[in-house]
Amino acid sequence: LASQIGRRNAEQEFKWMKQEYSVSSGVGSKKFDTATMDAISNMLKRRISGEPLQYILGTQPFGSLCLQVRPPVLIPRPETENWTLRLSDLIKTEFLQSEYRRPISLLDLGTGTGCIPLLLCNTLPLGTLRAHGIDVSQDALALATENAEHCGFSVTTKEHKAMNNTFIARKGNILSGDVLHAEFLPPPFDVITSNPPYIPWGEFLALDRSVCEHEDARALFGGPDGLEFYEAIERLIAERELLKQGGILALEVGHNQANAVVDLMSKVGLRDVETWRDPWGKSRTVVARG
Numbered sequence: 001l002a003s004q005i006g007r008r009n010a011e012q013e014f015k016w017m018k019q020e021y022s023v024s025s026g027v028g029s030k031k032f033d034t035a036t037m038d039a040i041s042n043m044l045k046r047r048i049s050g051e052p053l054q055y056i057l058g059t060q061p062f063g064s065l066c067l068q069v070r071p072p073v074l075i076p077r078p079e080t081e082n083w084t085l086r087l088s089d090l091i092k093t094e095f096l097q098s099e100y101r102r103p104i105s106l107l108d109l110g111t112g113t114g115c116i117p118l119l120l121c122n123t124l125p126l127g128t129l130r131a132h133g134i135d136v137s138q139d140a141l142a143l144a145t146e147n148a149e150h151c152g153f154s155v156t157t158k159e160h161k162a163m164n165n166t167f168i169a170r171k172g173n174i175l176s177g178d179v180l181h182a183e184f185l186p187p188p189f190d191v192i193t194s195n196p197p198y199i200p201w202g203e204f205l206a207l208d209r210s211v212c213e214h215e216d217a218r219a220l221f222g223g224p225d226g227l228e229f230y231e232a233i234e235r236l237i238a239e240r241e242l243l244k245q246g247g248i249l250a251l252e253v254g255h256n257q258a259n260a261v262v263d264l265m266s267k268v269g270l271r272d273v274e275t276w277r278d279p280w281g282k283s284r285t286v287v288a289r290g
Contacts, residue, residue: 060075074112074216104191109233118151153165174236192247196252200224203226266288
């Protein structure tokens with residue numbers, strides 16, 4: 001493993017594997033019997049074969065949350081965490097410091113683990129957010145629902161209180177327009193978020209094998225130019241009046257895609273369209289108002 005990712009990184013990952021096994025098995029961090037060593041050895045073999053560490057550990061930190069992850073659902077990235085926290089601050093400024101009286105309605109397109117709406121549920125004041133997510137993947141929906149229950153934001157969890165923030169995930173296909181069902185809060189929504197598939201075909205072929213061999217291609221590949229899902233979102237906003245007037249749209253974008261997505265959202269009549277950079281200096285999020 002050290003030859004692949006460097007000695008320091010390998011030592012840190014080995015430490016995390018030991019910690020995870022000691023917690024999940026209940027054997028304690030100082031007990032190294034045969035079963036413990038066999039289990040950790042198996043984890044190392046999976047990592048050396050290219051499996052992402054997050055799948056091996058089964059968790060991924062995301063802001064103040066620790067989310068469950070498992071293949072093939074897309075692993076939440078730090079870039080997404082960064083703009084989600086910034087969006088939380090924007091929502092507080094634009095909605096919660098005004099005379100807005102009812103809970104904010106949010107729709108997350110392609111919700112995956114549920115990371116974006118769940119982090120917003122966790123950072124916004126109690127009782128201020130009713131979040132909905134859709135995904136075409138049944139694996140993603142099951143995992144998002146588990147995460148909602150684990151974090152205490154599911155409407156079915158025993159810990160749920162009437163005044164808590166809530167998140168519900170249901171099946172829907174962005175590309176087909178099959179997004180809204182009768183059980184959803186009807187549009188328009190106050191906030192729409194999405195980290196859609198945006199990797200173009202040329203870049204998809206060059207992805208690290210730890211990504212393309214383990215994470216769902218449907219959550220990665222965004223068509224020949226990577227813009228297929230943004231064009232679908234543009235149509236949904238235009239035809240279904242998905243976003244409330246004065247509402248906020250936040251879309252994660254890939255390499256060199258920000259200008260094209262800004263043009264798409266401007267064309268559909270959204271205003272104050274801007275681009276946010278991530279901590280690494282890349283244009284990462286297109287934000288607009290309805």
